[in-house]
Amino acid sequence: MAQSARAVICRRLNEPVVVEPISIEAPRRGEVMVKLAACGVCHSDLSATNGTLSMQLPLILGHEAAGEVVEVGEGVGEFALGDHVVSSFIYMCGKCRFCAMGRPVLCVDQGKALTTLPDGTLRTRDAEGRALNVFSGCGVMAEYATLSVENVVKIDRAVPLDRAALVGCAVTTGVGAVFNTARVVPGSSVAVFGCGGVGLNVVQGARIAGAGRIVAIDTLAAKLEMAKQFGATDTVLAQPGEDPVKQIKKLTGGGPDYAFECVGSGELASLSFRAIGRGGMAVVVGLAKPSDSTAVRTMTLPFEEKTLKGSYFGSCVPRVDFPRMLALYLAGRLKLDELITRRYTIDEAPQAFADLQSGRNARGVIEF
Ligand SMILES: NC(=O)c1ccc[n+]([C@@H]2O[C@H](COP(=O)([O-])OP(=O)(O)OC[C@H]3O[C@@H](n4cnc5c(N)ncnc54)[C@H](O)[C@@H]3O)[C@@H](O)[C@H]2O)c1
Ligand SMILES: [Zn+2]
Ligand SMILES: [Zn+2]
Numbered sequence: 001m002a003q004s005a006r007a008v009i010c011r012r013l014n015e016p017v018v019v020e021p022i023s024i025e026a027p028r029r030g031e032v033m034v035k036l037a038a039c040g041v042c043h044s045d046l047s048a049t050n051g052t053l054s055m056q057l058p059l060i061l062g063h064e065a066a067g068e069v070v071e072v073g074e075g076v077g078e079f080a081l082g083d084h085v086v087s088s089f090i091y092m093c094g095k096c097r098f099c100a101m102g103r104p105v106l107c108v109d110q111g112k113a114l115t116t117l118p119d120g121t122l123r124t125r126d127a128e129g130r131a132l133n134v135f136s137g138c139g140v141m142a143e144y145a146t147l148s149v150e151n152v153v154k155i156d157r158a159v160p161l162d163r164a165a166l167v168g169c170a171v172t173t174g175v176g177a178v179f180n181t182a183r184v185v186p187g188s189s190v191a192v193f194g195c196g197g198v199g200l201n202v203v204q205g206a207r208i209a210g211a212g213r214i215v216a217i218d219t220l221a222a223k224l225e226m227a228k229q230f231g232a233t234d235t236v237l238a239q240p241g242e243d244p245v246k247q248i249k250k251l252t253g254g255g256p257d258y259a260f261e262c263v264g265s266g267e268l269a270s271l272s273f274r275a276i277g278r279g280g281m282a283v284v285v286g287l288a289k290p291s292d293s294t295a296v297r298t299m300t301l302p303f304e305e306k307t308l309k310g311s312y313f314g315s316c317v318p319r320v321d322f323p324r325m326l327a328l329y330l331a332g333r334l335k336l337d338e339l340i341t342r343r344y345t346i347d348e349a350p351q352a353f354a355d356l357q358s359g360r361n362a363r364g365v366i367e368f
Contacts, residue, residue: 001026001070003033007124007142008349008366010049010059011295017049018070022132025123027073032165034085034152039065039141041344041352041364042169043196043264044287046161048135049353052289056115060124062141064169064348066161067368069152072303084161086154086168088318091118091138092150103130106311112173115139118148153322159329160187162343163336165195167325169313170339170363175328176321177256177260177285178189178209178312182248186210188257191248191275192232195223197339197363198285199262200230204335205278206258208328209300215251217244219358221318229338248275258309261286266294273300273308281307339363 008021009299016034017152027033047053060240079085091113092104101105115133123146124132124139133139136153155164157256175199178184190206192199195218206214207230209354216227217236224235234251236244249255264286272282273296300306328334341361344352352364357364 003144005130005143006063006346007060007139008346010057010061010082012057013049013051017353019346019349021127022060022142023125023263024144024146027071029074030076030149031073031081031117031146032069032085032149033071033077033144033146033337034067034139034140035144037071038064038165038365040166040168040170040197041356041366042200043153043356044169045135045141046353046356047264048127049285053287054136054290054359056133058118058126059115059135060139060142061089061135062308063136063138064165065138065140066155066165066168070144073247079152079154082241084155084164086121086155086164086224086322087138087140087147088151088153088168088322089138090318091137091148091311092318102317103315104317105315105319113148113151122272133208142185143346145300153318155322156330159326162340162367163329164326166336166339166363167322171201171334171336172316172318172321173285173327174198174262174314175205175208175334176303177202177283177311178205180315180321181309182258182281182283184209184258187212188250189213189215189258191215191217191252191259191272192219193259193261193268193272194263194286195227196262196359199260200226200339200362202260202262202285203227203230203232208333212251213255213256215248217248223359226362230335243271245271245275249277252277254278255280257281258283264288266292269294269308270296273306276306278304279306281309284308284310309321340365343367
């Protein structure tokens, strides 16, 4: 059944997001309609509103949400009414060689669900009946959404939906970068550049993995306090014009084994690479604008056997990693409650984006 709802939309670049009434079509074959409970506000949503990430406008934002299945399309066997689900912003065809080798974040069909559903069509229209694009096949910063079954994962009902939502991006991206991309080993040293929703999850991923030293770096002192709560053993306040590498090397006895760039800057990516010690690995998680580039001192690659690596969505397999993250939460080992600094109503969405821009929150969550 078609559904009326309100959604958070980017109409024009570099303007505040707007909240508008929309209509959502019933799910077609292989799709489900979800009544969303909560959606986290990620820096990637902000990046879509300022052109850092290039996406077709007008765009319904949101890719980090949880809710309940309220309608299932034809041929959908794996979901039933009332199931609790979390959105997944990667599309996985299940058949290409990357999907087959268990690396769906590299699915060759990835681009298929960039701002539409995987079949290239949309179920969302504005009050004038014009089609609205959706962020990464999701567009879940809305009261309802119709999604492909490939973009939703069923979860344990024991986890409150507002907390489960965070597994849809920040948690899986951050913890996954540690577990899956870098495979951090116990006793190693880790540096984390940028302690927002993603970076704080790298910090707690490193703690769970048993890292001995975890150095958190941010330009905001309040973020460093949060990082300590998530497991940072040391903090460095990054000052404009100052190079923190010396201090990081000193704290880690010559440079950490791993460094994670969680801001989205080529300059910081090269700084992370410079910071790591011999045999170290620098992992770029932040999403920089397309024109950005990273320089490394070539010689250090062979002589110091350093690695520069990227991590998309924590190199995860959503159906494996979402339940795994939530199991860690239920076992008391992964912090989700502490990630939500502030909750917003959908009408307060412009404020939620302003607070993200100013770095006020670990994560802000919009509740529907
Ligand atoms: N690779 C992926 O799959 C993936 C997934 C989600 C988000 N991201 C990207 O990760 C990045 C972080 O996302 P987020 O939601 O955590 O953002 P956020 O805005 O919550 O956090 C960014 C943090 O970086 C800090 N910072 C800014 N400049 C800095 C500097 N020069 N040195 C140190 N710290 C600095 C800010 O104070 C803030 O605490 C963004 O680029 C986002 O697009 C990537
Ligand atoms: Zn995100
Ligand atoms: Zn594939």
